[in-house]
Amino acid sequence: MYDLVIRGGKVIDPSQDLEATCDVAVADGRIVAVERSLAGKGRQELDATGLIVLPGLVDIHTHVYPYVSHYGICADEWCLPRGVTTVVDAGTAGRCTWQGLKHWVCESSRTRVYCFLHISGMGLLSDYVGEAEELRWLNPAAARILAAENPALIKGIKVRLDRNRVGASGLEPLLRAKAAADPLGLPIMVHVGKTPVPLAEIVAQLKPGDIVTHTFHGWEHGVLDEGGKVFPELRAAAQRGIIFDVGHGAGSFSFLVAEAALAAGFLPGTISSDLHTYNIHGPVYDLPTVMAKFLFMGLSLREVVARVTVGAARAVGLAEVAGSLVPGRTADIALLQEVEGRFRFDDCFGNVRFAPRTLLPRYVCLGGELHPARSAAPWR
Ligand SMILES: [Zn+2]
Incomplete structure (x- = not known):
């Protein structure tokens, strides 16, 4: 039994050259498995279908x-x-x-x-x-x-x-x-x-x-x-x-x-x-x-x-402790959603772009603890 299993999200972890739909298992605050169709269950399960699962x-x-x-x-x-x-x-x-x-x-x-x-x-x-x-x-x-x-x-x-x-x-x-x-x-x-x-x-x-x-x-x-x-x-x-x-x-x-x-x-x-x-x-x-x-x-x-x-x-000299979902690492995970719409992006010089999609944070996992996340942008 894992503490947490994040299921069915699109995992993107360039540290291990990984971009695939995978399940992420967490135990004792650490990543313990990143696999397609993970067999074991979690005390807590999160359906991450439609979400992007990234290292924190x-x-x-x-x-x-x-x-x-x-x-x-x-x-x-x-x-x-x-x-x-x-x-x-x-x-x-x-x-x-x-x-x-x-x-x-x-x-x-x-x-x-x-x-x-x-x-x-x-x-x-x-x-x-x-x-x-x-x-x-x-x-x-x-x-x-x-x-x-x-x-x-x-x-x-x-x-x-x-x-x-x-x-x-x-x-x-x-x-x-x-x-x-x-x-x-x-x-x-x-x-x-x-x-x-x-x-x-x-x-x-x-x-x-x-x-x-x-x-x-x-x-x-x-x-x-x-x-x-x-x-x-x-x-x-x-x-x-x-x-x-x-x-x-x-x-x-x-x-x-x-x-x-x-x-x-x-x-x-x-x-x-x-x-x-x-x-x-x-x-x-x-x-x-x-x-x-x-x-x-x-x-x-x-x-x-x-x-x-x-x-x-x-x-910044943190390659050993951050930015990766390799098993053994502290379970810091970001779950974002790519959403479609019309989003106003401003730079600092009065130039405006309207983008057809943006990224919204939905959950954050810190050391194995899962919390809801939300954007600071007005469209949330
Ligand atoms: Zn500064």
Whole structure:
């Protein structure tokens, strides 16, 4: 007897090259079998006919430090009920505010919360002052020591390079992020858009595994040249292992840029939401809605799923614990429904698309416990 059997859903798990109608059995909080027509019964059975059964979604760019950062939202309220079982807080905390994130968020949430530590000690407290304008906040040795002491939670170093955040500091914040991250072999997540220099100059500083977030922003110094072509240096960077992440956000995603880049075969390595206070009521809503935007733009469901499960987990050093339904893994599972209709998708630049289908979370299983899930989008 299993604790839970999820029957008849379409299981898509790129970590094991699986896309088939299967039953998923859970016992003692772990996946124990993924099979066509599983024989044994479950104490709890869920008929998942018509649903897509995925590894619990992994969102590598969120801001889940409420009450301290103006960006902060509650992960258990805004991520978990959408099928997102693992999130990475992308630099909301720096070393001066990190203990609070650790205690009140990482260790207190039901959602599995990891983080990228901001290279600026203040993290993302407010927008009154750019966090990297005053370089005294950016102490690479202190950040490195904190990250080295907390490898279970700190998965990388975050830096934001737009002009409003760096002021006259130029690329120095990036160099300090490198000084903190590189000796530990940790990735840096670089927020781009309105940067003082072209993106090619920024990626030239990065090592394989480093992450560029807000890849499809619509500001200057993006991925496209004036003729609308993807810069060859960026293709080369992707080739050598730089990860280009979506990080949709409230001001960092343009359909025009994304559509041109995808048409040119420049696909994101990971799809993340950059979910925070200013976009939970649109244009982001939740990670499944961001996934649906990429389906709409022509990626296959499997390509999309890979970028929010195994690909995302791998990018943040969590490949062993998240993003897979291989037997033995913790039973974190997302059940979504692909529904048809007419769904209004907004980017951050006034461009609107009406999509004939979207993805709605219906259930989420966290460590073997099944809960109903529902979209944050208005159509639910
Ligand atoms: Zn962000």
